[in-house]
Amino acid sequence: MDFGHSAEETRFRDRIRAELQSAPVASELARLRACGEREPDVRDLYRLLGERGLLGVDWPHRHGGQGRTAVHAAVAVEEMMRAGVPDTLFVNGIQTVGKLVLLAGTEEQKARVLPELAAGRRFASVLYTEPEVGSDLSALTTRAVAREDGYRIDGVKIYNLKSDITDYGLCAARTSLEDSRYAGLTLFLLDMHAPGVHVERLDTMGDEQFHRVELDGVRVAATDIIGEVGDGWALLAEALPLERTGFDFALRAERWYETGCADLTLTGGVGSGSVADWLADVGRHGAATRAAALLAWRCVGSADGGRLDELQTSTAKWYASEQAASVARWAMTRYGLDAPEDLAATLDSAYREAPGLTLSGGTSEMMLQTISGFLFAAEPAAPATTEVE
Numbered sequence: 001m002d003f004g005h006s007a008e009e010t011r012f013r014d015r016i017r018a019e020l021q022s023a024p025v026a027s028e029l030a031r032l033r034a035c036g037e038r039e040p041d042v043r044d045l046y047r048l049l050g051e052r053g054l055l056g057v058d059w060p061h062r063h064g065g066q067g068r069t070a071v072h073a074a075v076a077v078e079e080m081m082r083a084g085v086p087d088t089l090f091v092n093g094i095q096t097v098g099k100l101v102l103l104a105g106t107e108e109q110k111a112r113v114l115p116e117l118a119a120g121r122r123f124a125s126v127l128y129t130e131p132e133v134g135s136d137l138s139a140l141t142t143r144a145v146a147r148e149d150g151y152r153i154d155g156v157k158i159y160n161l162k163s164d165i166t167d168y169g170l171c172a173a174r175t176s177l178e179d180s181r182y183a184g185l186t187l188f189l190l191d192m193h194a195p196g197v198h199v200e201r202l203d204t205m206g207d208e209q210f211h212r213v214e215l216d217g218v219r220v221a222a223t224d225i226i227g228e229v230g231d232g233w234a235l236l237a238e239a240l241p242l243e244r245t246g247f248d249f250a251l252r253a254e255r256w257y258e259t260g261c262a263d264l265t266l267t268g269g270v271g272s273g274s275v276a277d278w279l280a281d282v283g284r285h286g287a288a289t290r291a292a293a294l295l296a297w298r299c300v301g302s303a304d305g306g307r308l309d310e311l312q313t314s315t316a317k318w319y320a321s322e323q324a325a326s327v328a329r330w331a332m333t334r335y336g337l338d339a340p341e342d343l344a345a346t347l348d349s350a351y352r353e354a355p356g357l358t359l360s361g362g363t364s365e366m367m368l369q370t371i372s373g374f375l376f377a378a379e380p381a382a383p384a385t386t387e388v389e
């Protein structure tokens with residue numbers, strides 16, 4: 001496998017860096033850093049990114065994109081995150097909802113939704129999880145009942161990010177109680193400003209707040225169904241890998257690793273006995289962080305028509321999120337209460353975010369279950385028992 005970039009991709013990376021250093025973007029990034037809020041509203045920043053073509057990089061021109069490759073899109077994500085762009089609106093809105101509309105939406109949906117998302121004028125969040133249902137989405141209870149002019153949706157979604165500022169919500173709901181728990185699911189693209197959508201913030205340990213979204217008789221048109229009625233389970237199987245490339249986690253691991261290594265004058269650290277121990281940690285975390293990035297790149301490199309391989313994405317998500325959580329704990333422990341002022345805020349935020357990384361987008365246990373399912377399925381069948389003569 002070739003891990004390098006072509007000359008053209010390298011030039012593209014330089015162009016993205018220049019856009020991120022342009023005066024309007026740089027000053028908006030500086031404003032967000034200085035505002036002191038744990039979760040500032042980043043929509044203005046995203047509008048600037050959208051105007052510069054940095055959001056829908058690999059979407060077709062006719063849908064507001066730049067018509068480039070998945071590798072170009074991944075380069076743009078790397079550079080945006082390295083420049084300090086908060087990534088949740090991107091991961092949920094562009095990478096998950098937008099990509100699913102691109103893969104499975106009607107031409108009307110693509111024309112209506114994608115240019116707005118790519119321009120950073122409208123935003124989308126993901127409404128899968130319910131108070132009693134997370135890992136096993138086939139048990140969802142939110143109901144969508146057919147009406148003459150579309151559907152009426154009732155239920156509660158929870159632990160979703162950014163729903164207080166998004167315009168669309170990708171909502172999984174049950175359209176049939178008769179069919180199997182898999183066949184009765186359908187995906188809808190809700191208008192988050194519609195009557196009956198009630199969004200409540202929930203406090204969390206991390207900087208980003210969760211939301212509880214109550215759907216109380218929300219009316220949706222038949223044109224808001226993604227795919228066909230009853231196709232929800234099959235579409236989830238396409239949508240979930242989209243948020244599991246591991247890029248977001250690998251880039252967090254990279255940032256926090258650099259923070260952990262930033263102050264070379266402090267070579268011992270809390271609980272670490274010697275310089276040799278510290279150097280061993282630096283080497284181990286450095287290699288594992290790089291491995292996480294390579295697993296993420298492997299997902300991008302082998303994408304097939306925008307579709308991602310479930311085994312590769314589950315592996316990348318599991319490994320990169322575990323590594324990011326581990327490096328956050330290491331970096332925090334290394335400095336302890338002696339953290340230099342310029343690093344303290346990053347360490348504090350990373351340490352509080354770490355536990356959620358191995359849960360969001362599919363828990364580590366579920367990723368391991370998926371991986372083992374593929375690996376065992378790939379094993380040759382055991383030879384049939386022969387009678388002993």
Ligand SMILES: Cc1cc2nc3c(=O)[nH]c(=O)nc-3n(C[C@H](O)[C@H](O)[C@H](O)COP(=O)(O)OP(=O)(O)OC[C@H]3O[C@@H](n4cnc5c(N)ncnc54)[C@H](O)[C@@H]3O)c2cc1C
Nearest residue numbers: 126127128129133134135159160161356359360361363365
């Ligand atoms: C930071 C963060 C952001 C999130 N953002 C969103 C969002 O935007 N939209 C959204 O819809 N949801 C979001 N979620 C919710 C997330 O998808 C769920 O938390 C996750 O899927 C787990 O579901 P659960 O919390 O109900 O836990 P459960 O499914 O109840 O699992 C609890 C524990 O049991 C384990 N477990 C469950 N089933 C099995 C099994 N079969 N075998 C072995 N172990 C098992 C799990 O691994 C976990 O450790 C977010 C969560 C976090 C932490």
